[in-house]
Amino acid sequence: MLHFLTGFAILPVGILLWNLAFGAASANILEFEYYLTTLLVAPGLAAGVTLAWLNRRRPRWCFEQNGPRWMQRVHPGVWAGILTQICAAGAILLADSWLPDGMLTAAGALPATIAVFLLLSPVRPGHCLHCDYDLCQSLGFGRCPECGQAIEAGLTAHA
Numbered sequence: 075m076l077h078f079l080t081g082f083a084i085l086p087v088g089i090l091l092w093n094l095a096f097g098a099a100s101a102n103i104l105e106f107e108y109y110l111t112t113l114l115v116a117p118g119l120a121a122g123v124t125l126a127w128l129n130r131r132r133p134r135w136c137f138e139q140n141g142p143r144w145m146q147r148v149h150p151g152v153w154a155g156i157l158t159q160i161c162a163a164g165a166i167l168l169a170d171s172w173l174p175d176g177m178l179t180a181a182g183a184l185p186a187t188i189a190v191f192l193l194l195s196p197v198r199p200g201h202c203l204h205c206d207y208d209l210c211q212s213l214g215f216g217r218c219p220e221c222g223q224a225i226e227a228g229l230t231a232h233a
C-alpha cells in the first residue's frame with residue numbers, strides 16, 4: 075500500500091516541484107497549499123481508501139507481505155497517478171464551475187485506481203506469494219523451486 079502511494083505521488087510531486095521552480099506556485103504559500111491539496115492530498119486519499127477497500131475484498135498479489143520486489147510494487151501506483159491526472163483533467167473540464175477542484179481530482183482517482191487494480195493479478199491459492207510460481211507440484215519440497223521462499227509462509231495467507 076505504501077509502495078502504491080509512493081508511485082502514485084511521483085507525478086503530482088513532480089508537477090509541484092516544477093511549479094515551485096518555474097511556475098506560479100512559487101509566488102505564494104496559499105497557492106502552494108492549493109496545489110498540494112488538489113494534486114496530491116485529495117486524490118491520494120481517495121486512491122488509498124479505494125485501493126485498501128478493493129484489496130480487502132480481492133487481495134492482489136503485488137500488495138502481499140511476501141510479494142514481489144520494490145519496483146513491481148511501485149509501478150501500479152505510478153500508472154494510477156498518471157490516469158488520475160487525466161481523469162481529473164476531464165472532470166475539471168466538465169464540472170469546474172460546480173465543485174471544488176480537490177473534489178474533482180479525488181473523483182478522478184476513483185476510476186483510475188479501480189482500472190489499475192483490475193489489471194493486477196489476484197492472489198492465487200497454491201501459488202508462491204513471492205514470485206507467483208505454481209506450487210501444486212512442489213509442496214513436498216518446503217520451498218518454492220523458483221525463488222526459494224519457504225512455502226508455509228507463502229502459501230497460507232489466502233489459500
Ligand SMILES: [Zn+2]
Nearest residue numbers: 202205218221
Ligand atoms: Zn517463489
